[in-house]
Structure formats: C-alpha cells, structure tokens
Amino acid sequence: MTNHVKYRIGKSAAFKTLTIVLAFACVVPLIFILIYIIQAGITKINWHFLTNLPKPVGETGGGIANALVGSMIIISVASVIAIPFGILCGIYLSENRKSRLAYWSRLCVDILQGVPSIVIGIVAYFWLVKPLGTFSALSGSIALAIMMLPIIIRSTEETLKLLPDSLREAGFALGLPFHRVVLKVIVPCGISGILSGVMLSVARIAGETAPLLFTAFGNPYLSVNILKPMQSLPLLIFNYATSPYNDWHDLAWGASCILLIWVLTLNIFTKLMTRKWKVQL
C-alpha cells in the first residue's frame, strides 16, 4: 500500500471516529439533565407534596396539588376539543387527496405546525381572555388544542393514506354509505396510528408553558372552574424557578421531576406502541 492510500484510509477512519463521538455526545446533555432533575426532584416527592397547596414564602413544605389538578383539567379540555376535530380533518385530507380545499387545508396545517407557541398564546388571549374579561383555564385549553391539531391531523392523514384502497372499495361494494365505511372500516383499521398521534400530541402539550402565560395565567389556590385562572405544572415550574426563594425552587424541582417523568413515559409508551403496531409516523 502506498502512503497515499494509507492516508485516505486513515482519514476515513478518523471521520468515522469523529462521527461516532459527536453522535454520542448529543446524548450526554440529555442524560445529565435527566439525572440532575431526578436527583433534585425525587426527594421532594411524597404524599404531602402531591396533595397539598404551595405554602407562602418562608414556610417550608407545601405541595403542588393545584398544579397537578390544573394540568389535568387543562389537558383534558384541550384533548376533548382537539381530538375529534383533528381526526375529522385528518379523515377529510386522506379521503380527498387532490381537491383544492384539501390542498389549502393541508398548507394551513403545515403553517400551524410551525407557529411559535407564544404567538398562539397571544391569539388565544385576544379570542378568549379579552372578551371574557378574565384569564381562564378554558382559554389555555384552546391555545393548547390549537397546538395539538397539526400533530393529530398529520398522523391521522398519514396513517389512513397507507391503508389499501381495496378496504374502502370492499365497504362500498357491500352498499355501506360513506360515513359507515369511514367510521366502521377505515378508522378502526388505522386506529393504532391515530392513537399514537393523539398520545404524541398530549405529550407535546403537557410541557408547554408559553401559550399558558397569558391564558391560564396560574393560580396559587386550587381551582376547578375552567372559566377562572388555573395553575398548571409548567407554569408553576416557570414561576417558582425564576423566583429568588429556595423553598419555591424545591417545589419547582419536584414539579419538574413529575412533569419530566410523565412526558417521557408518554413518549416511550407511544414509541413502544408504534413499534408493536408497526405504525409509521
């Protein structure tokens, strides 16, 4: 082997090593963050922490019950709005692939996917908070629902597109009307893909803070009225993390730990499900 060939092979090996090192270096910050948050947070979590309200500054203890309940309510309301709407829109897009309405609608879904979450917060503020005259959990849910839509629509459309036309045709050949073919044949066949999309969208919005800043606003007390301001986990983390008090930081670490575990579990669960069902997302 001439020196030149050796040099080329060496260069190739060097590049491979560099690639491997850099690729695995990406994982390092994630692992650091996971370990740090779990270490800082896990000791704070106990029954008292989950069932009590935050204490005022200066008193130790206290919990995040209001944020847990608030997050649940806000996410549930957002899901109730976004899931039927998203699935129906996904069905339309997969059933009418070439119509002009489908083209524009698809474009809008693409646009919506890229809109920064804070902008959606602003818009929800003017659509709901201003007319109703108060910050409310409902406005937060709407903002989050808008963020869920593109994910649900895309996954529904992509899943249903992959189903063979023969399924649809078999349904029509039996004399089934269009809505029954869709609801009883097409959707059940693609339900795994649709569900994965729904879960992914829930995981995505569970940690969203920016759209809630001017909508759900936060609330130091327990509230279940969706027309009033409500606390949620990410809001609590943001407010307490940026405060100068150590007691509040402790609450925020505990809350971060819970949020992180929740979001990661949802994500990993979705991944396992998609693999089991062989869904392409």
Added chain:
Amino acid sequence: MEAPIDTNLATRPDERSGRVVSIKKQDTVSNTKRINRSFRQIRAENVFRRTLIIVALSMIVLVLGIMLTLIWKSTLSIKSAGIGYLWGKVWDPVRDIYGAYPFILGTLLTSFLALIISIPFSFAVGVFLGEYYPKGWLSDLLKNTVELIAAVPSVIYGFWALAVLVPIVRNFETKIGVEPVGLGIFSSSLILAVMVIPYAASLGRSMIQMVPSNLKEAAYSLGATRWEVIRSVIFPYTKSGLFAGILLSLGRALGETMAVTMVIGNTSLIPKSIFAPGNTMASVIANEFTEADHPVYLSALIELGLVLFLVTVVINMIGKKMISRFTNE
C-alpha cells in the same frame, strides 16, 4: 333487515331517490322500513360529508384568523412607528418609544449561534444512523434517545440551564475575562443548541438513508473510501434535504420561548457581545405582555409576535418545499 337495497347506494347518491321511490310502490311494511332506513343513511351521509368539509375549511379559517388577529391588533404600532420599528434601536415603554432592533438582533444571535453549535452534532447523528449503522440495537437506542431530547419540555431545559449551565458559563466568562454575568445570549444559545439537535438529525438520517445504493456502490467500486463516499456522493445528493433540516431547526430556535426567557437575562439594551444579556422577540413577549399597560405598548409587543409568525412561517414553508421536492425526486 340487513340486506342493502342497492349496491350502488354508497357511490351514486343521485340515483338513489329514483330507485327508492320505485320500491315504495310495492307498499309492504318491510319495504317502508327499509326505505326509511336508507333515507336516514343518506341524510347521515350528507351530514358526515358536510361536517368533514366544514372541519377542513375551519383549519383555513383558523390560520387566517391567527394572522388577521395579529395584523389587526398590531395596526396601532404599525401606524405610529411605521417600518422604522424594525430597526429602531431603543425600546423604552416609559417614554413610549418602541424599536424592535435589540430583540431582532438577540433572536438572530441566539438562533444562529445555537445552529452553528448544533449542526456538527446533528449531522453526526444523521450520518451515524443513516450511513454507518442504519440497523441494530445501538442505532435504535441512539435514535430514540435523540428523539427524547425533543420531548423534554422547554421549561425544564430552562430550569436546568438556570441551575447548572449558568454557573458554568459564569466561571468560563471569568476565565476568559469578560464580565461574569452567566445569564445571556451565550447561555441561551447553548441550551437552544441542545434542544434543536433532534430536528436536523432525524431529517438528515431519513435523507441519507434515501441515497440510492447503486450510487454509493459505484463510488466504492472506483476505490473510494467510506469518507470519500460520504463527502462526494452522500453529501451532494442530500444537500437540499440537509439544508431543509437546518431550516426546520432554525424555525424551532427562532420561536423557542421558555428556555431562552429563563436564561437570557432580559434586558432591552442592544447586546454588546455574545456574552452580554439580551432579549429575543419571544422572550420579550413572554416577559412584558401581561405588564403592557397602554395600547401602543401592547400593540408593539403584538407586532413582534407578527414578525415572529411571518418569519417562522416563511422558513418552515421553504423547508417543507425543499423536503417534498427531494422526496418526490
């Protein structure tokens, strides 16, 4: 009961009524039932079709509504400051002067710095998963872990950066002899860089996997090494796809709010260096929106939102167009 009247029912709604009427003439009980049922079905079908169209239309209405709301609510600021708003260097709500330049500069600095830091890493992930190890448990593990990076909520990144990254950056700043603030554009770029890695990486991987193997094999047969194949076959072939991945990362970085808000230091002054505190468009909105006490102030903030919206939409659209052109070829 279950027997359908006409196999064409579902596909040819126009012919149905005629057929149904002709059966009605026979006038038996079971036929009337059937007819009622099929009428109900037709009505349900029409309702369903109409619902789908309304839903699809309302997506368009939603996006137009978002845009029009932003434009409408920022007219006050557009009128009072005009186009000069974009390069006005002073943002002083007390004196009612609104110039967006410090925030636009802050946004561009953090985003591009974050991109420059993250590109080698996301390319490495793309090449590793797309070319070196496309299969196997190791690549599955890396792929899923990198995707998890995108799943961590940004407020948690922000909190972690505040507690861990900022002190490290402060030490670093003391060492290189700049004012040790810790909070600032550099810290935000670092945390942003971590957050945007997955976007370019996963796109890069799928693009690199799409390179036809006969091209690669041709290069190997001419005696090319792995690196030469990557450099002169894979990179040129996937150029536009990789660039689209960078654009999508950029779109994410520009709009990212919470993590940046928590570590950028929040000052409306023009940042003097990359270690100085500053503000991005998104972080200003997050910080000042609920405090904006008079209409022009609020309107100026919304105009920032409008600029952010338009820029991210354009970047995302270009990125998506490039991807779809690439995958169609």
